[in-house]
Amino acid sequence: MEKLLFFVYSIGILIRVYLNFSDFSTSIADRVEVSTPLNSWKRVIEGVSLYNKNINPYDGDLFHETPLALVFFSHLTSTFSDFYVSLVFIVCDLMTAFVLYYTSKIYTENLLKQQAKTKHVYNKEFNKLLIPDDFSVINPFYVCSVYMLNPYTVFSCIARTTTVFNNLFLALCLYSMVKRHRLLGCLSLVLASLPTFYTFGLLAPLMISCAPIDPKKKTGSFIITFLTCGTISCSLLYLCYNIMNEWTFLDSVYGFILNVRDLKPNIGLFWYFFTEMFEHFRALFVCAFQLNASVLYVVPLSIRLRRDPLLLATSLLTLTAVFKSYPSIGDVGFYLSLLPIHRHLFYFMQQAFIVSCFFVGCTVFAPTVWHLWIYSRSANANFYFGVTLAFATTQIFLITDLLFAYIKREFALKHGMKRMINGKEARLMLD
């Protein structure tokens, strides 16, 4: 297995290095699906060069990273040459894969331990539902290889989107969830959420996973985690303020994300919706869509999936990747690589074939209709909108299928695999 892992790693590195120094890198970076106004490297460079000229980049309309990131990228680009900067991105991607590997390993081992404890409760009939021991070896390998070889993450890395750093912090956050490191979890969560805002919903799984089993101490632990995150984010925001000496960056970062000021097409739902929106309904729909993307699903899912914080985190990440205002395929690639962690649920998933066909179809169609619309001008915006709708629907199918699989497995563990009542065919329904 180590050899195989090494092989996957080296293939991933080779692809990244090759694409980075080929002519494809600029055309990949220019793709709307890869680079959004929020994560594109071109805009980072613009912000850094303005900052170095003593012009406030937040006065303009192009730069939307936090001041912390501004300072970091400013140092990064001034100390390293272009070649080393791209190496930094590749190394970050490798680290993410590595962290995800360990996350998956620890998570599956924990699952196995838990299973061993509760095994006696289950009926012998259900033995085939039990997680085999080899999952703790194979799952991490799958996770790692999906992250390393998935074209979505590869493109995101080649285009040098800041999603690469974001994914690293998210991976660290997930790692500390399974490791129950409160401080590391809070820190990485805040670092991941500061520039992108939406992922703060992961606070819920972090709170759950850091809490002790004793129900009396749970509330206290929740509060501590919450306060730690709050303190860290406040102090980081204050640090940002100290860097810029004014609060205008808040509007440039969060105002920009929440008000959807840039309507450049991306793989999300926002761009065309708010292009075509009637001006007097705009505020209402902005609120509705932002609530839907950020907090709507956090509480109900946290209650339902409280026993499996990592699945909760995966589904929240998926939902934000679908519904956030400037999604990119880097986000999609990240949650896709989390799916093999939940391989024990795959048995109950029903739409894998349709979903995978649609993923391939959308990935092929999006650049095609984009070219038809923007370059040869023989198509129009509706074509691209259609593809993004299909892509969003696909992702929604995927995540709802996964969640259904979870509750079906839960049901089957308790009540058996046979769906029969009194010898007659029966079916499962939600009531």
Added chain:
Amino acid sequence: MNAKSLVFLFMFIGHAYSETYNEELFIKPLATGYVYSFFQFTVIREDDSFKHSTLFPHSLGDIIDRFYVAELNVDLTSGLWRHKSWGYPAVDAPSGAEISARFHNDTQDVDKNWYGLTNALSGLLCTSLNFINSANSYESSADRVYRYSNLPRENVCTENLTPWKKLLPCDSTRGLSSLLNSGRVHNANYHSLGIHFRPLCNAGKCKYELRQTVSLVYDSVFISFNNKYDWSLRKMFGTGLFKTCPLADYSKIYLDTSSNSSVPYLISQEPDYILKNSIAVYNLKGIFHLSAIVPRPKIVVSELRPLLYTDRFITGFGQEYGGLVTRIYNDHRSSINATVIENIPWFLPIYYHTLKVTSNGVRVTPKALIYKPGKGRVRIYYLEIVLELAPRSVTEISVQFDYVFLKWQEYPPDANHGFYIGSAIVKATIPRHATSLTFDKSLIIDNLNSTGSDYLICLKTENFIITLPTPDFSMPYNVICLACTVVALAFGPIHNITTKRLKLTTAKYVPGLASVAQKLYVWLENIFWSKKKNKTGKAAVVKVFVPEELSYHPTFGHVSEEFMKDKVDFIAS
């Protein structure tokens, strides 16, 4: 009222407010058979309060007073001035409307006055200057009280000329303004109306000057009807000159004959006198006519080519990424200092880090650079570059931009026609070249007599049109429905998963509409046959089992207690 009493009346009023008025027309045949005529009507007054005036237009004076205007330039232009073949005009104005104003230094809220001024002027001149807002005007980097804006899409027409003529003391009934016939003016290849107001201060004593200008360029082939290059006042303006304006101190026509050496032509009238060997001057008194017979002109562009001219265009294809290139040609033997001001609208966001200045292909660093990034729907991208243009060089300023996707209601009515992008401004001091008019003196005659060696020119580059990608304007309802459906696709199942419990049922799955029909059928059946059949609906037969109530059997699956009892009996028997 005879002339005597009129003069008396004006002497009486003019006593308190000393004002002078002059009318001038400068005609210059250009290369390639075009004729340039430049009208200038100048009022100079000494009083700085515009409440009472005799010659100064009262409506404009009110606006100047009300909004604390110190200096004002308005130009309404249609057509493109071709510097390369026509040299420099007296007033360089870009196509469309251009307005700049300087307010008094102690003005508190400059922006408020600026918008007030533009709104008032839009009413006065019937223009769309009221569309000026923070998103298409800028303040100078050095001057707090200076504002500039241009509206490249403005369509200049008769409705602008008529109110413009009303500002003149003699309206359009007498004097040179009677030549400004709207039908003919708008037939010109290039026409530009201007209003220029400024103070002329000398040792603390100020005079106020208002110049109303018209620049017209006619194609002499087009106006001569006989396919020759002859031109005359009547051919150009459709009428001769019959009466002079009695309010004017003098009315003069100047004819530039400097091109006579290369392209000789015959003039019908002997001039009153000749200025600097090349400019024929006519003092107008009564009926006047002027015509020129031109043999086929040699087209000599090179000798008329100005020292400094510009080019501007966009690069790239598709509607995603583009580049903006401004080229400045310096044909002079020595280097020239130039300031380039680019004002790029917010919907063309430029990337500062892609800004590249090259001179003859070699990258150079500008002497000074001011950049103010724009902001969507609020502020333009302002770029000011001070350059030293090397002798005989082409300097190229290029910058990359993105095409922005706008909201559907922000597109103009003919969305695929595109957006007009206003001109860049190039300011430079160049040595006097050929016969060029300058603006440093009030009257054309003073400018023609000027002996200064250098003068400041202000070039305006071409406008261009950019087609931004458009959405489908007929789609708003569809898009709203479809996008909300996708959101509901996620909301529905997640709502079910989080709020409901899995249960087993033996009821057959009936898809969508059929289930509604079935329920309706059962409901109707209950109403009509309930008494006859005396039984409850079929719906009640189906039972939903909570698995906790049932026990599990390896072959029968979930089993209820009654069922097991029956089974046990069955097996026992």
